[in-house]
Amino acid sequence: MDARRLTVLVVDDDKGHRTMLKAVLRGAGYVVREADDGDVAVEIVGREEVDLVLLDLKMARMGGLEALEAIKGIRSTVPVILMTAFSSVETAVVAIKKGAYDYVTKPLDVEDLKLKIERALEAARLRQEDRLLRERIGEQFDFSAILGQSPRHDGDLRDPGLGGALRGHGPHHRRVGYRE
Numbered sequence: 046m047d048a049r050r051l052t053v054l055v056v057d058d059d060k061g062h063r064t065m066l067k068a069v070l071r072g073a074g075y076v077v078r079e080a081d082d083g084d085v086a087v088e089i090v091g092r093e094e095v096d097l098v099l100l101d102l103k104m105a106r107m108g109g110l111e112a113l114e115a116i117k118g119i120r121s122t123v124p125v126i127l128m129t130a131f132s133s134v135e136t137a138v139v140a141i142k143k144g145a146y147d148y149v150t151k152p153l154d155v156e157d158l159k160l161k162i163e164r165a166l167e168a169a170r171l172r173q174e175d176r177l178l179r180e181r182i183g184e185q186f187d188f189s190a191i192l193g194q195s196p197r198h199d200g201d202l203r204d205p206g207l208g209g210a211l212r213g214h215g216p217h218h219r220r221v222g223y224r225e
Contacts, residue, residue, distance in 0.1 A: 050075065051097070052076040052096050052097075053075045053076070053095075053097045053099055054086060054099065055067060056085075057101040069159070078093065078095065083111060087115040090119050090120055100116075100125055101128050102129035113140065123169070124166065124169050126161060126162065127147070128151060129148070129149075132150040136148075147165065149161065
């Protein structure tokens with residue numbers, strides 16, 4: 046990421062919960078955007094720069110898993126942390142398979158959540174840096190020149206200089222299926 050303040054989109058149909066998260070995250074230095082349902086979150090991600098999405102699982106119009114898929118379809122690199130009061134191992138596994146960075150249960154441990162957000166943002170930053178470095182290397186070096194052309198061989202890998210032994214094999218290797 047760059048010197049700008051990072052933006053967290055908080056998506057929850059519970060206004061009180063959104064307000065609490067907004068206060069905590071602003072106190073931690075983040076710019077906070079809010080959405081009251083998954084469909085609104087998808088619209089925001091489609092038109093604005095969002096660095097992380099904090100997404101409730103159960104909402105009225107568009108649930109968290111459906112919104113997660115739509116968000117990842119728009120911006121696959123944005124980390125999404127799912128929140129739910131109804132935790133189950135199965136749901137957590139599905140969320141991670143669909144691209145969620147992590148999964149937290151309500152009531153939230155605010156310090157744990159801030160740590161997970163920091164880790165998710167750092168992982169996204171490192172992936173972005175890796176992608177940019179790979180692009181630069183690709184621009185600077187033409188790796189196609191590394192591939193050479195060699196004459197076609199007839200399938201016989203025996204080296205006459207080694208008494209007919211297969212290349213790459215020492216004198217102690219048996220020649221299987223070869224007759225003199």
